Amino acid sequence: MSMGICKRQAEVNDLLARGHWPHACPAELRAHLGSCRNCAELALVTEAFQRSRAAAVFEVRLPAAGAIWWRAQLRRRNAALERVGRPITGAYVFALTVMLLVAGAAVIEQARHGVRWLDWLPEFEVARLHLTGFNAFLSLSSGGALVVLLPVFATVALVGAVVVYLAAERR
Amino acid sequence: MDSDAFAAFYQRSARGLWAYLARVSQDPALADDLMQESFVRFLCAGRPEFSLAEGEVAARRYLFRIATNLLRDYWRRPVSASIEEMPEEAFAAADLTAQADSQALLGPALAELRPRDRQLLWLAHAEGYTHREIAQITGLGSASIRLLLFRARRRIAQILAVQACRPERSQPREEHAQAEPTRNWRSQP
Numbered sequence: 001m002s003m004g005i006c007k008r009q010a011e012v013n014d015l016l017a018r019g020h021w022p023h024a025c026p027a028e029l030r031a032h033l034g035s036c037r038n039c040a041e042l043a044l045v046t047e048a049f050q051r052s053r054a055a056a057v058f059e060v061r062l063p064a065a066g067a068i069w070w071r072a073q074l075r076r077r078n079a080a081l082e083r084v085g086r087p088i089t090g091a092y093v094f095a096l097t098v099m100l101l102v103a104g105a106a107v108i109e110q111a112r113h114g115v116r117w118l119d120w121l122p123e124f125e126v127a128r129l130h131l132t133g134f135n136a137f138l139s140l141s142s143g144g145a146l147v148v149l150l151p152v153f154a155t156v157a158l159v160g161a162v163v164v165y166l167a168a169e170r171r
Numbered sequence: 172m173d174s175d176a177f178a179a180f181y182q183r184s185a186r187g188l189w190a191y192l193a194r195v196s197q198d199p200a201l202a203d204d205l206m207q208e209s210f211v212r213f214l215c216a217g218r219p220e221f222s223l224a225e226g227e228v229a230a231r232r233y234l235f236r237i238a239t240n241l242l243r244d245y246w247r248r249p250v251s252a253s254i255e256e257m258p259e260e261a262f263a264a265a266d267l268t269a270q271a272d273s274q275a276l277l278g279p280a281l282a283e284l285r286p287r288d289r290q291l292l293w294l295a296h297a298e299g300y301t302h303r304e305i306a307q308i309t310g311l312g313s314a315s316i317r318l319l320l321f322r323a324r325r326r327i328a329q330i331l332a333v334q335a336c337r338p339e340r341s342q343p344r345e346e347h348a349q350a351e352p353t354r355n356w357r358s359q360p
Contacts, residue, residue: 017299041328048331049296052277058189059199060206065178068207072214079215 006038076161098157104117106150172213173264184231187298192238194297195289197282201245209238235298236308239290247288280330288323295320 011029015021021043022030032041174179193202213234260326281289287309294300294308302320306313 013222041324043240044328044331045292046276046279046296048327049293052194053187053293053297056193057186059193060189060203061184062181062189063207065181066174068181068210069174069177069214071207072211075211076215076217097299 006036008036009039009042010044012039013046016043021047044126055088063129082161087165095157095161098153098160102150102153102157120157177184177214180227183227183250184234185210188234189234191293191298192242194277194281194292195241196245197278205238205241205245208241209234212237212241227237232300232304232308235294235300236310239308242286242290277331280327281332283326283330284323287324288317288319291316291320292323292327296324 008029012021012033015025015029033043185206189202189206192205193199194210196202213230215232216237234318281292284292288337290309291305294305296301300308302316305311305320309316311319318335
């Protein structure tokens with residue numbers, strides 16, 4: 001299929017686009033269409049599409065612009081909320097990961113020195129009754145280090161999560 | 172773009188967009204949905220240059236691009252609709268479309284073309300876009316638009332010429348096309 005371009009095609013196209021076809025068309029150009037297949041097809045197809053478009057635009061019952069505007073605002077707000085929630089989820093994951101690492105390390109440390117999880121329980125009973133001995137209980141009992149370290153690591157994890165959250169939020 | 176500017180833009184461009192979607196998809200109910208979705212996505216994109224008055228042409232082109240992508244996504248989706256899921260308005264609107272198309276003889280002719288050819292022809296001949304603008308809207312190469320458009324125009328001109336010579340035969344073909352509006356274009360990527 002050869003794609004021969006007629007020199008008068010632009011002229012025909014221009015008349016069609018302006019709506020001057022066929023009434024304001026020069027007679028010699030109309031005669032040209034009888035001999036030029038490209039221009040004749042162009043005129044036939046463009047006229048058919050323009051008629052179809054003119055008929056179609058009156059078929060639609062448009063919804064209110066305000067309703068579409070409102071839908072778009074709602075979607076934008078939901079997208080914004082989702083964006084805000086993303087760093088919070090990241091902070092949760094970070095904090096959980098750190099906590100699991102700390103707990104794992106603590107368990108490994110305890111296992112290395114023999115499992116003595118409940119050794120300090122009798123001492124705890126004593127310490128509860130004699131508050132003055134509480135400090136000594138913390139420092140001397142076998143689980144004392146764990147009792148002190150765990151809150152410290154938890155605080156570090158929490159602060160780290162907050163820092164990650166703030167950094168992500170600022171970005 | 173504030174709400175007043177959008178309302179004005181919507182009034183100027185919604186009907187043309189709906190005509191494009193309805194004629195290319197041959198499904199007025201689908202055109203209703205995709206038109207609204209196109210405008211919502213247009214607003215969510217929030218491109219500031221469209222607030223300027225001279226940017227309306229670009230905004231309109233961008234809107235057609237969104238609609239074209241939505242149509243393409245719809246065609247790529249697997250077909251799962253049953254007749255119970257279709258709204259009643261779809262049938263009523265189809266009758267109106269058939270009536271309008273029978274006057275213009277374009278509906279049955281479009282039904283025989285591939286969806287991409289329908290898009291190209293509509294954008295070129297109904298909307299008056301240039302080859303470069305059509306390339307921006309459809310995402311096709313600018314060089315290939317010319318050849319694709321030439322072939323599509325030749326094909327539909329032949330169909331229109333045949334229909335014009337035999338108008339009494341166009342009605343059954345149109346009914347067939349309306350009865351199975353999705354068969355032809357769903358098979359296309």
